[in-house]
Amino acid sequence: MSGTGPSCAQDPTNCISEELVKQHADILATPEWHDLGYRYVNIDDCWANWNRTTDGKLAANSTRFPSGMKSLADYVHGKGLSIGT
Numbered sequence: 001m002s003g004t005g006p007s008c009a010q011d012p013t014n015c016i017s018e019e020l021v022k023q024h025a026d027i028l029a030t031p032e033w034h035d036l037g038y039r040y041v042n043i044d045d046c047w048a049n050w051n052r053t054t055d056g057k058l059a060a061n062s063t064r065f066p067s068g069m070k071s072l073a074d075y076v077h078g079k080g081l082s083i084g085t
Contacts (some may be wrong), residue, residue: 016046029079
């Protein structure tokens with residue numbers, strides 16, 4: 001289920017990762033963007049591991065999202081934004 005976005009090892013600044021999502025959430029939470037109606041952070045690809053857990057659930061890519069998706073969602077929600085995958 002993981003996409004083929006930029007490799008974090010080769011291009012850590014631009015790869016889809018926890019850090020990149022947080023940076024964009026920080027930007028969207030500024031008055032300039034928030035006042036224009038930006039409220040959502042969506043992660044379309046590169047967030048999940050290739051393999052599901054033993055009980056069949058999706059799991060975050062632990063290299064790209066070391067704190068996990070709940071932690072990231074809490075961060076984004078704390079900025080007054082919504083998050084989706």
